[in-house]
Amino acid sequence: MKKRYSVIVFVILVLMFIVSACNFESSDSDEKRSKKYFYEIDVFLDTDNKLLECEMSVDYINKFGKSKNYIDFDLYPNAFSRDSFYKAVSFRNIDSIYPKGISYGSIKINSVKNQGDNMFYELVDFDSVLRVYPKEEIKSGEVFNAEINFTVLFPCAFHRLGFYDDCFNAGNFYPSVCQENEDGFVHGNYHITGDPFDTDFADYEVYINLPQNYLVAHSGTAEGETIIGNRKTVFIKGSDIKDFAFTASQNYKKISGETSSGTVVNYYYLNENYSETVLDTVLKGYEFFNGTFCDTQKKKFDIAQTYLFSGGMEYSEMVMLSTDIFTDEYLSERIALHETAHQWWYYLLGSNQKFSPWIDEGLAEFSVYYYFLNNDKVKSEIFTDEMKSNIEYFENRFGNETDLKPMEDIYYFTGDNAEIVYSASVYSSSFFFFYNLYCDNKETFIESLREICNDFKYKAVTQSEFISYIKQLKNYKKYYQKLSA
Numbered sequence: 001m002k003k004r005y006s007v008i009v010f011v012i013l014v015l016m017f018i019v020s021a022c023n024f025e026s027s028d029s030d031e032k033r034s035k036k037y038f039y040e041i042d043v044f045l046d047t048d049n050k051l052l053e054c055e056m057s058v059d060y061i062n063k064f065g066k067s068k069n070y071i072d073f074d075l076y077p078n079a080f081s082r083d084s085f086y087k088a089v090s091f092r093n094i095d096s097i098y099p100k101g102i103s104y105g106s107i108k109i110n111s112v113k114n115q116g117d118n119m120f121y122e123l124v125d126f127d128s129v130l131r132v133y134p135k136e137e138i139k140s141g142e143v144f145n146a147e148i149n150f151t152v153l154f155p156c157a158f159h160r161l162g163f164y165d166d167c168f169n170a171g172n173f174y175p176s177v178c179q180e181n182e183d184g185f186v187h188g189n190y191h192i193t194g195d196p197f198d199t200d201f202a203d204y205e206v207y208i209n210l211p212q213n214y215l216v217a218h219s220g221t222a223e224g225e226t227i228i229g230n231r232k233t234v235f236i237k238g239s240d241i242k243d244f245a246f247t248a249s250q251n252y253k254k255i256s257g258e259t260s261s262g263t264v265v266n267y268y269y270l271n272e273n274y275s276e277t278v279l280d281t282v283l284k285g286y287e288f289f290n291g292t293f294c295d296t297q298k299k300k301f302d303i304a305q306t307y308l309f310s311g312g313m314e315y316s317e318m319v320m321l322s323t324d325i326f327t328d329e330y331l332s333e334r335i336a337l338h339e340t341a342h343q344w345w346y347y348l349l350g351s352n353q354k355f356s357p358w359i360d361e362g363l364a365e366f367s368v369y370y371y372f373l374n375n376d377k378v379k380s381e382i383f384t385d386e387m388k389s390n391i392e393y394f395e396n397r398f399g400n401e402t403d404l405k406p407m408e409d410i411y412y413f414t415g416d417n418a419e420i421v422y423s424a425s426v427y428s429s430s431f432f433f434f435y436n437l438y439c440d441n442k443e444t445f446i447e448s449l450r451e452i453c454n455d456f457k458y459k460a461v462t463q464s465e466f467i468s469y470i471k472q473l474k475n476y477k478k479y480y481q482k483l484s485a
């Protein structure tokens, strides 16, 4: 008995040691956490008037050495306004984006407060940025809270922000703190090609109030739901997410599954073609990427069909898929896998979508290829043929392969043919860079991706940091020269 007792004491001591070690760890992570912004957003979806009425509280942290006299927030919805300077829609795409003729969206700032007191604010950079002035400058390391009341008007549009047929897309709908460097804030500046978003990892608590018969797909994880009358409020928490987005529709049907590592995948669909196949492929793909690159350790991933002019759009813990892609099995799977792969390339590994889109788009395409190679060889060949024909199409119309500019930022691609040149450059040409590296290095290439994923999990990564993980691979220089030519 006594011996046993001493064993119990020993176990307790060991446990105490482990607990105290954990405390050290959690105080470390608390410190890290204290360097993240925190957004709390109350959203009321007015389906009759196509509006979001929102109250947002944001804890901004001055992460830089210099004191700040103001905070800048990107106002992406204003890219959809009549007089926008940084436009979301190119002239060429007007017909395919606006199903009922040109329609405008916007964001209106109703008030900005700090601890209940009104603050001075103005819209700058052609109304694309909200500039908020605190009474006293915000010193390095200080946290400043701003309460922003705003209204978002949805355009009738097949876009990241838009509505059509009782389906609402709320991508980049709220004022988000602009990216910063030592020189100050870097404005988001919407653009017609690429994904013009670069936001910091942050924590979110979001309450979405919407009609009870609507289903909502969203970033983060739903923690609860309350119903009052014919409306409901869904409470959502998201930690370490780059952006919060949602889609909502009264026409959604939902099917779900779970990966072996416990991530629930929900598929919200309008077009029922290949719905079981898409869910099954995304479940398998998520599991495959988790095993191949690194475990996201996320509880949930939502795939939401919606009315979108491009094939899909990635956000943290959710993606949008266009209802138009479900014309054949290959296309449905291929686009669903591409958007799913962005959970690693863009979200988990926070590369810059605006200035180095070749990293996340090229790797998302490579991931689709690699999934098919390991699961369905015929489709992996169809995929490489698709990439080759993209480049051939470009060459036949515009010039030769050296005119492809995969390493340019998204703003380089302008004019009538912006999307075609962007797609051949940033998707297909970058794909071949990664594909060639893989063919010459096989497992060491995959190992390099695994390493960078683990080292930069839910952290921003620069282009040069990314390159430092692959530049030792065989024939890297040869392929890089072609990429950067």
Ligand SMILES: [Zn+2]
Binding pocket: 314, 338, 339, 342, 360, 361, 364
């Ligand atoms: Zn993509």
